[in-house]
Amino acid sequence: MDVALVLAVDASGSIDDTEYAFQREAIASAFRDEHVVAAIKSVGVMAAGVMFWGDGEFPAQRIDWTIIEGSDDAEGFAQKVESNKRTVFGNTDIGSGIWAALDMLTDPRLCASRLIVNVSGDGKETIAPKRRHVATLDMARRRAEEMDVTVNALVLADEERDLASYYKQKVIVGNNAFVMSIDTYSDYASAIRKKLIREIPSQSLAQADTPEW
Template identity: 55%
Template sequence: MLKHKYREGLEGNIMSRWGRAAPLALLLSTCGNAAAAPPLCADVALVLAIDGSGSVTDGEYRFQKSAIAAAFRDDAIISAMKDAGTVMLSAIFWGDGEFPTESLDWFVVHGGLGAEDFARALERNERHVYGDTNIGSGLWAALDKLSEPGICARRLVINLSGDGRETMVPKQRIRATLYQARLRTIQMGVTINALAIADEDEDLAAYYAQQVVHGTGGFTMTVKSQADYALAIRQKLKRELSPQFVASVVQHRSTPY
C-alpha cells in the first residue's frame, strides 16, 4: 500500500476493495466526464496529513498510526461516515521537504464498509520520513492526492496533525513553501483542519489557525501531549464528518477566501 508517488488510476483499486458495490464502479468512470450528467461522485475525499518529522519519535509515530486506525474502527466514527455518505480516504506522511512523502492508496468507505481496510493499511505502514518540519511540502503532497486522475468529491478535506511550525529552509531544498501550498489550497477549494500537538509550543494552535487552517468551517484543535492524541483525533474526525460541517463546506465551496 505504501508508495512515494501517487498511484496512476484508481478504478482497479476501488473494484478490488469493494467489488460488491457496483454503483461505486461508476464513481471514477463518470467523474470528470463532461458527457456524464450528473456525475456520480463521493461526498467527501479526506486526506490525513500526518507528521513524521524528526521531532516525532518512533514510538510517537507508531502511537499516532494506531490511534488513527483505532478511530476508524470506532462505532461513532463509522456512524459519522455513514451519515456523510460515500467517503474516500487516504493518508500521507510528511517530514523533511527534501525527501519524498509517503502515501497510502485511496480507500472508499460506504455504509461502514471499507473502514477496516483503511485502518489495516495505516497499521502496516513503515516509517521512511524524518527530518525538518516542512508543513508546506506535506500539504502539497496532500493536494496532489486530491488532484489525482478520477478523484471526484463534493468536499475536499485535509486533516493535518503536527507538533511544530514550518522549518525555514532555502526554497530550493523543499518541494513547496507553506505559502505556496495555501495558495494552491485556495485555487482548489480545499478545506484544511489542523490538530496541534502543543507539548513544547504553547502558541502552536494559534500558528496553525493563522498559517495552516483554510476554508469555511475550517478549525484547529489542540492537545498538550501525544497521550491526548487518540481522543482528539476521534473528536476531530467526527466534527469533520458532521452534517453541519458538510453543509457549511458545500455551501461555500466556490467562494474565494
Template identity: 45%
Template sequence: MLVLALDASGSVNDAEFRLQIQGYADAFRSPSVQNAIMSAGQVQVAMVVWADGEMSSQVLPFQDVSNRRAAEAFAQRIDALDRRVTGNTGIGRGLWTALDLIALDMSCAPRRLVNVSGDGAETMIARARENIALNVARMRAAAMGVTVNGLAIQTSRPDLAEWYGRNLVTGPGAFVMSVSTLASFSEAINAKLVREISVPLLAADQPVPTGGIRKGL
C-alpha cells in the same frame, strides 16, 4: 475526499509516531467515526506521512470507506504503515502532496478536506529546490476549494494551535484543535474526524461540480 496528513519529522520519535498511527487506526475502527461515515454517504480517505520537504512523502492512496468493513480495512492499512521519512518539519510539502492526491480526481467530490496533524511549525530554512513553502501550498488549497484543518500537538510548542490558525488552516469552516500530550491524541483525532465527516457546511462556499454529484466526502 479527505486526506490525513501526518507529521513524521525529526521532533517525532518512533514511539510517538506509532501513537499517532494507532490513534488514526483506532478512529476508523470506532463506532462514532463509522457512524459518521454511514451518515455521510460515500467517503474516500487517503493518508500522507510527511516530514522534510526534501524527502518524498509516504502515501496511502484514496480508499472508499463508506461501510464498516471498508473502514476496518483502511485501519489495517494504517496499522501496517512503516515510517520511512524524517528530518525537518516540511508542512508545505506534506500539504502539497495531499493536494496532488485530491487533484487527481476531484470532479465528483462535493467536499474536499485535508486534516493536518503535527507537533511543530514549518522549519524556516533556505528553500531548496524540492521544498514547497507552506504559504504557497496554502494558496493552492484555497484556489482548489480545499478546506485545511489542523490538530496541533503542543508537547513542545504551547502556541502551536495559534500558529496553525495564522499560517495553515484555510477554507470554509476551517478549524484547529489541540492536545497538550500525545496521550490525548487518539481521543482528539476521533472527535476531529467525526466533526469533519459529519458537518456539511464545510462545503457551503465550495463551487458545486457539474455532473456526477454525490452525497459524501
C-alpha cells in the same frame, strides 16, 4: 462521492518512532470507532487516504485511497494504516506535507463534493534557505484555496504553547476550518476521533452537533 479526506500526519524528525507508531495506531483505532463510521455513513461515501510528511526534500509517504461506505471498508483502511512502515524523517516542512496531500486530491478518480486535508503536527514550519523541491506553507495554502480544499489541523502543543495560534493563522484554510490542540500524546487518540466526527459531516451538521475546541 461525497467527501475525500487526506490525513496529513507529521513524521518529521521531532517525532520519534514511538510517537509515530502512536499516531498510526490512533488513526487506525479512530476508523474502527462506531461514531466515526456513523459520521461517514451520514455523508454517504468517503474516500480516505494518508500522507506521512516530513522533510520536503524527500518524498512523502502515501497510503492510497480507500472508498469507505461502512464498517468493513473502514476496517480495511485501519489495517492499511496499521501495517505502514515509516520512511519519512527530517525537517518540519508543513507546506510540503499539505502540497503532497493536495496532489492526492487531484486524483482523476475522485469526484467528491467536499475535499478535506486533516493535518497534524507538533511544530512550526522549518525556516531554511530556499530549497528547490520544497513547497512553502504560503504556496500550499494558496493552492488549497484555489482547489477549494478545507485544511483543518490537530496540534500537539507540548513544547510550543503558541502552536495552536500559529496553525490558526498560518496553516488552516477554508471558511469553516478549525484547529484542535492537545498537550500530550495520551490525548491524541481521543482527539483524532473527535476531529473526524466533526469534520466528516456536512458543515451545518458539524456546527450543530459538535462543541467548539
